[in-house]
Amino acid sequence: MSARSRCVLLSLILLFTVASAPVLVDWQADHIEQSLAPDNTALVSPDGAGSYVWPYTSRSRSVSGRTLALNVVVLGDSEQVRRVLVTRSDADWNMTEPNTTIRISPWRPTHGSVRYTYVSSGRNTSGQWVPPDYQLHVGTYFGQRTHLRAYSSRSGDWTAIQAHAEYWDWFRVRHTVTSVASGARFVEEDLRDELFVTNVTRTHHGHRSGGSIGWWTVIGLTPALVIAGSTIRGTGRWTFGDIALPGGLLSIVLGVRGWGLAAEAVFPSVTPKLFVAVGYPILATAPPALVAVLSANRPAKRAGLLTALGFGTALVFDLAFVGVWQIPTQLVYHRVALTSALVVIAVGSARGRRRLVGVGVVAWLAILAAPLLGLV
DSSP states (O other): OOHHHHHHHHHHHHHHHHHHHHHHHHHHHHTOOOOOOOOGGGOBOSSSSSOEEOSEEESSSSGGGEEEEOOEEEESOHHHHHHHHHOOSSOBOOOSSTTOOOOOOOOEEOOOOOOBEEEESSTTSOOEEEOOSEEEEEEOTTSEEEEEEEEEOSSSSEEEEEEEEEEEETTTTEEEEEESHHHHHHHHHHHTTOTTEEEEEEEEEEEEETTEEEEEEEEEEOTTOEEETTEEEOTTOOOHHHHHHHHHHHHHHHHHHHHHHHHHHHOTTSOHHHHHHHHHHHHHHHHHHHHHHHHTTSOHHHHHHHHHHHHHHHHHHHHHHTTOOOOOHHHHHHHHHHHHHHHHHHHHHHTTOHHHHHHHHHHHHHHHHHHHTTOO
16 A cells, blocks of 8 residues: 555544544443432422422433533423424414414424433432433524423423524534523523413522523413314314213213113013123223223323313213212212223323323222122
C-alpha cells in the first residue's frame, strides 16, 4: 500500500472514530442499568394527588446521569394528552362563536436519544425509571427545532414533559440545546388558546438545575371532552363508544332476563335449570368482556363513569322489569361490589394495564361466586 493510500485510510478511520464517538457514548449511557433512585425529598407531585415524579431527565437509570429539567405538566388522561398534542385537525365542534377555531397541531413524531425519569405512586414508596412514552418536535432534525419528551404517570392523570430548543451541530455530530425555557414557552403558546384547555399556570416546585429555576408550566385539560380517533368532540356530541358501553351492559342484563321469561313461556315443561345453564354463563362473562373491549384506548375516568352508569341502570331496570322495588341491604352491597369490579376492569383497560384488568376480573368472579357459596 502506498504512503498516499495509507494516509487516506488513516484519515477515514479517524473521521469515522470522531463521528461515531458521540453515538457510542449515548448508547452506553442509555444502556446503563443502574438502580440508584433519587431522594424522596427530590420528588414532586404534579397534580397534588399522591403520584410523584423526579423533575429531571437522565441519560441513565440513575440520578448521576441528570440532564435537563422537566418543565411542562399537562393534567388529564395520558392518551388524551397525546392526542391533544399530535392531532388537532379535523376537529368536530358544535361552534357557538364563529371566530373560535382549533389549530392544526404543529407537532410531529421524531427521533431522539432516550432519556429517563423516575416516577412513583407515593413519596415513600419505591418507583421506577421510565423512558419517554413518545417524542415530538417542531422544526427539522438537521436544522433548528423544539423537541419534547413526554412521560405519562403510571398512577395518576398527568403527563410530564421536557421541552427544549436545539439545533443540529455537524461539528459535534449531535443536537446542541440552546434553551430550556423557550421550549416550555412554545408549548404554552401552542396550547393556551385551545378550547379544550381550562388553564395555563406556572407552579414553583423549588428544584433548580437542568435549565430550571424551580418552576414548571401546568396546563389543565377539560375533563368534559372526549378525544376519539383523530376527532375532538365537544360535550354535546356523543361517540359510538359513549353509547355502546352503557347500552351494551343494559342489553346484556335485560336480554338475559327477557330470554329467561320467554323461554319459560314457550317451553313450560322444560326444567328451568336448563335455561339457567344457558343464560347464567352469558351474564357472567359478557359484561366484563364488553367493558374490557369498549374501554380500551379511552379516557379512563369517562370509561369508568359510563360503566358504572350503564351497569347500575341495568340492575335497576332488571328489578323493575319483574316488579321488584325493594331488596335486602346485603344484595344492594353485592350489586355495588359487582359494579365496582366492572369499573376496575374499565379503568385498567382504558389505561392499558393488564394487571389491573386481571384484578377486576378476579374480583368480578369472586363476587359472583359468593351467592353460590351461600355467602350472600
